[in-house]
Amino acid sequence: MKNFEIFSQTNDGNLISRNLKYILLIILFSLITHSNAERINILMSNVTTQKEDAYICTSYKLSEYQQYITNVEPLATAAIAHHIFAFGCEKPATESKSWNCENIVCQGPKTILYAWGRNAPSLELPNNVAFKVGPRTPYKYIVVNIHYLIKVQNDQSGLGITFTERAPKYQAGIMLMVANYIGIPPRTKQYSTKFSCKYSGKLLKMFAYRVHAHSHGDVNAAYRVRHNEWTKLAQGDPQWPQAFYPTDETFDIQDGDALLGICTYHNDENKMIYAGSTHNDEMCNIYLMYYTEDTTNVQDTCSGSTYPQLETIIPPEAQVKPQPPSNFHQLDETIDQFLSHHDMKGSKTHHEIKDRKQNQKNSPNSLSYYLPNIDDYYDYVEQMRSKNRFNNEAELNDNSYLESNPLLDVLSQDTESEYPIDPALLFQLANLNNLNSNNRQNSKFNEKIKDNLKNFNFLAPKTLSISRYTKLDDWYDQKSVNFGQIGGIAIDQKTESVIVFHRGSQLWQMDSFNDEFRFNTRKYRLISSDTIVVMNINTGKVIKSWGSNMFYLPHGLTLDSESNIWLTDVARHQVLKFSPKNIKEPVLEIGELMIPGNDRKHFCQPADVAVLKNGDFFVADGYCNSRIVKFNKHGEFLAEWSSEDEGMPSHFFVPHSIALNEQNNLICIADRENFRIQCFDLHGNLIHQISSPDFGPVYSVAFAANNASVLYALNGYNSRGGKQYDKKIFFISVKSGNVFATINLHPDIRTPHELELTDDASEIFIGNLNPPKIFKYALVNFNYTNGKMSKIGNMNSKSDPDKENFRTSLFIMGFLGIPLVFVTLLALIVRLKNMGKLNNVGSKFENRHKKIGKWLNKKANRKNGFTRLTQNSDDEEAESLNKLSHTDGQGAGDTESDSEVEINIPQLTKA
Numbered sequence: 001m002k003n004f005e006i007f008s009q010t011n012d013g014n015l016i017s018r019n020l021k022y023i024l025l026i027i028l029f030s031l032i033t034h035s036n037a038e039r040i041n042i043l044m045s046n047v048t049t050q051k052e053d054a055y056i057c058t059s060y061k062l063s064e065y066q067q068y069i070t071n072v073e074p075l076a077t078a079a080i081a082h083h084i085f086a087f088g089c090e091k092p093a094t095e096s097k098s099w100n101c102e103n104i105v106c107q108g109p110k111t112i113l114y115a116w117g118r119n120a121p122s123l124e125l126p127n128n129v130a131f132k133v134g135p136r137t138p139y140k141y142i143v144v145n146i147h148y149l150i151k152v153q154n155d156q157s158g159l160g161i162t163f164t165e166r167a168p169k170y171q172a173g174i175m176l177m178v179a180n181y182i183g184i185p186p187r188t189k190q191y192s193t194k195f196s197c198k199y200s201g202k203l204l205k206m207f208a209y210r211v212h213a214h215s216h217g218d219v220n221a222a223y224r225v226r227h228n229e230w231t232k233l234a235q236g237d238p239q240w241p242q243a244f245y246p247t248d249e250t251f252d253i254q255d256g257d258a259l260l261g262i263c264t265y266h267n268d269e270n271k272m273i274y275a276g277s278t279h280n281d282e283m284c285n286i287y288l289m290y291y292t293e294d295t296t297n298v299q300d301t302c303s304g305s306t307y308p309q310l311e312t313i314i315p316p317e318a319q320v321k322p323q324p325p326s327n328f329h330q331l332d333e334t335i336d337q338f339l340s341h342h343d344m345k346g347s348k349t350h351h352e353i354k355d356r357k358q359n360q361k362n363s364p365n366s367l368s369y370y371l372p373n374i375d376d377y378y379d380y381v382e383q384m385r386s387k388n389r390f391n392n393e394a395e396l397n398d399n400s401y402l403e404s405n406p407l408l409d410v411l412s413q414d415t416e417s418e419y420p421i422d423p424a425l426l427f428q429l430a431n432l433n434n435l436n437s438n439n440r441q442n443s444k445f446n447e448k449i450k451d452n453l454k455n456f457n458f459l460a461p462k463t464l465s466i467s468r469y470t471k472l473d474d475w476y477d478q479k480s481v482n483f484g485q486i487g488g489i490a491i492d493q494k495t496e497s498v499i500v501f502h503r504g505s506q507l508w509q510m511d512s513f514n515d516e517f518r519f520n521t522r523k524y525r526l527i528s529s530d531t532i533v534v535m536n537i538n539t540g541k542v543i544k545s546w547g548s549n550m551f552y553l554p555h556g557l558t559l560d561s562e563s564n565i566w567l568t569d570v571a572r573h574q575v576l577k578f579s580p581k582n583i584k585e586p587v588l589e590i591g592e593l594m595i596p597g598n599d600r601k602h603f604c605q606p607a608d609v610a611v612l613k614n615g616d617f618f619v620a621d622g623y624c625n626s627r628i629v630k631f632n633k634h635g636e637f638l639a640e641w642s643s644e645d646e647g648m649p650s651h652f653f654v655p656h657s658i659a660l661n662e663q664n665n666l667i668c669i670a671d672r673e674n675f676r677i678q679c680f681d682l683h684g685n686l687i688h689q690i691s692s693p694d695f696g697p698v699y700s701v702a703f704a705a706n707n708a709s710v711l712y713a714l715n716g717y718n719s720r721g722g723k724q725y726d727k728k729i730f731f732i733s734v735k736s737g738n739v740f741a742t743i744n745l746h747p748d749i750r751t752p753h754e755l756e757l758t759d760d761a762s763e764i765f766i767g768n769l770n771p772p773k774i775f776k777y778a779l780v781n782f783n784y785t786n787g788k789m790s791k792i793g794n795m796n797s798k799s800d801p802d803k804e805n806f807r808t809s810l811f812i813m814g815f816l817g818i819p820l821v822f823v824t825l826l827a828l829i830v831r832l833k834n835m836g837k838l839n840n841v842g843s844k845f846e847n848r849h850k851k852i853g854k855w856l857n858k859k860a861n862r863k864n865g866f867t868r869l870t871q872n873s874d875d876e877e878a879e880s881l882n883k884l885s886h887t888d889g890q891g892a893g894d895t896e897s898d899s900e901v902e903i904n905i906p907q908l909t910k911a
Contacts, residue, residue: 042144043158045097049151053278057101059092060142067163068130072114073122076157082149082279083117088139109138112174120243128169129291170291177261177302179284181735184265184273194311196260197302197685204253204290208244209234212285216265221318222286225258235322244289259302261286264319304685470780471746476540486767488557489756496537501557504529517596517624519571546583556608570605590635598625600637610660620655641684649686659701663708670698688737696725700754704761709734714755
């Protein structure tokens with residue numbers, strides 16, 4: 001019996017032990033699979049906006065553990081949010097809980113993780129696929145960006161994001177295909193914009209897509225072309241809920257594939273529709289979601305026009321609205337939860353939707369009946385917006401709203417679709433012309449200007465001249481600094497200084513280089529004088545100088561966001577980076593000293609450098625190699641663009657200058673001897689080839705830091721091939737690539753070499769080779785009176801403190817000196833009186849005084865009262881301005897005043 005009991009206990013113990021093992025395994029498995037999954041709601045912190053179409057961001061710092069995103073749920077409604085983005089960022093633009101992020105979302109690298117619009121459902125990724133974020137990636141933060149359709153109060157919209165620490169087999173990513181320019185003519189039933197790029201990189205497996213446009217959009221489509229075989233990757237109606245829709249099959253995107261996009265629109269309005277950030281503008285976006293083994297250094301953007309020939313033969317089916325996806329009806333079930341998130345269940349909008357859903361309950365496509373209600377809501381919001389524009393006291397105090405501009409209104413009435421006018425640039429011109437005003441008290445005056453301007457044909461050959469930029473003579477003392485030929489210029493706004501890189505006594509001679517481009521060191525030595533000069537931007541006084549016995553033939557100068565100085569020396573065949581803390585030795589040296597070459601470690605007469613905020617940089621290399629080379633921040637080769645085929649976009653003939661527009665992912669090259677400018681995205685896909693019959697050789701290009709919509713360009717020598725070219729500064733639209741205005745340079749600027757701008761473009765600096773001098777133009781305010789202009793002063797003028805002190809000293813001396821002189825004269829008169837010298841003089845003076853008194857009395861009797869001063873009324877002032885607008889433009893050298901320069905708005909033609 002005891003043995004039996006023992007046996008029984010032993011068997012029961014084994015059974016219990018086995019059961020405990022199974023239970024523990026189940027618990028452990030549950031802990032592994034579930035404890036790693038974490039849901040975080042990233043919500044706005046009771047945000048209140050002051051205007052419609054506000055862009056607001058909030059951020060979430062990721063944990064120190066590696067994380068992967070598997071699911072994203074929208075916590076918003078289309079009645080409030082036009083669209084939402086989730087970005088992976090190295091660092092948010094600010095540490096604030098929320099901020100206005102229309103211009104900047106992240107600092108450093110960023111990637112798109114999610115995009116939502118029109119009440120789309122949640123995103124759930126396939127098994128073994130997730131977005132990698134966290135410590136072993138550049139993305140340490142999640143930033144949620146909401147474009148608010150209307151003004152909101154105490155809003156808490158956002159996203160619910162599910163993370164896991166378990167590494168999937170594949171990493172997810174999103175490629176953005178985007179058109180840079182959209183110009184939909186008025187009253188147009190069908191208009192398409194197209195773009196193309198070449199994909200370079202590792203193999204991608206595309207499995208889902210999302211399209212995005214605004215209310216004019218009908219259909220967006222994307223294609224892959226490989227060995228002349230066309231494959232449709234995506235086709236969607238942007239009026240559907242803007243979710244990521246799965247493709248019917250997984251598509252490969254591999255190195256060398258041509259990618260093409262097309263967006264088709266309609267326009268029932270009486271005005272042009274352009275690309276822009278508000279819901280009244282348009283967009284052309286196609287998002288391709290893919291997976292790959294590692295998303296590091298994957299090309300994430302496709303734009304430009306790399307294959308213009310292929311764009312002309314995109315299949316016609318791309319312009320036909322597609323049928324809804326097979327799972328389209330399932331989206332209908334999500335509407336209630338979106339509306340309830342913002343307590344809209346008692347609203348009129350909610351009841352209308354509920355009624356429609358009830359009536360269409362058995363329809364397989366019931367959401368298509370619901371969607372027009374969103375459009376109606378958008379229309380309703382816009383109608384109420386225009387109706388109540390000035391009825392809201394809070395909005396009257398909102399400086400972010402700009403009143404309609406008369407110059408902009410008149411010019412935007414043009415309907416010639418072949419020559420669309422860019423409103424963003426006209427707005428800039430309006431600012432230059434002093435016609436823009438945020439003050440609603442000037443509305444009558446603005447209306448008067450508008451009526452006057454309607455009679456003027458802005459598309460006629462006659463040009464509108466606006467005298468605003470003025471050459472400042474003797475802005476610095478030329479005797480205080482001995483410049484050689486000016487190679488490069490940089491503006492340091494932090495220290496209010498101009499940095500100049502010049503050649504001292506060295507000249508670029510015919511025998512400076514041999515046939516192998518090696519510098520003639522037997523004849524020409526290191527420049528013994530300081531080649532870098534730092535001057536005060538206002539007074540021109542030299543702050544410091546350095547760089548002696550370091551350079552042979554200085555050329556390009558660039559200042560990066562960390563105040564590092566990048567220099568190119570065409571004789572050294574090198575790019576040198578100097579820290580602001582150490583100017584004796586470079587912290588980075590690219591290229592072999594004095595050895596020209598055409599590979600990843602050599603340059604040949606490099607001309608210029610452009611530096612990204614993350615430290616990666618581009619080199620224009622240069623006179624011999626005619627290529628663009630990209631390096632990472634450590635100086636390691638990444639890519640190059642060059643071609644010997646003159647028909648290819650990457651063919652350069654002396655790339656002389658680089659302008660970087662990181663906000664628009666744009667890099668523009670002064671392709672000097674091809675007489676053109678070429679603009680690319682940061683991956684080398686062509687965006688614009690800009691040319692003009694007025695260009696000639698283009699020496700320098702630049703962007704102003706605070707205005708990413710305008711590219712500034714400078715041409716050089718007067719003649720090439722027997723043709724004369726006037727030296728000018730060209731204003732170019734980034735969107736269209738068209739020249740929309742010019743400044744004719746003063747005749748003293750004979751050989752301009754370099755162009756630089758202050759952040760707001762209120763001051764322009766030009767480096768000249770011969771005579772070696774820095775010329776400065778500044779925006780100057782003028783008063784318009786009786787058809788004439790009188791200068792008020794410089795917009796950014798700041799007085800020289802030494803001059804102010806000198807004036808103050810003169811004033812004090814005068815104030816103290818006048819009484820001293822008076823006392824001396826009085827003492828002299830008293831002494832002469834005592835000596836009897838003034839008796840005869842006094843009698844003569846008394847007789848003259850009587851005669852003068854009689855004459856004044858006669859004059860006074862003839863005059864009864866006084867006459868009023870004549871003053872111009874507002875109407876006369878407007879008439880004077882109207883007369884000014886009708887004057888023909890002249891070059892600066894042809895004006896009576898050498899310092900006065902005019903901006904010329906030419907007849908709009910394709911550039």
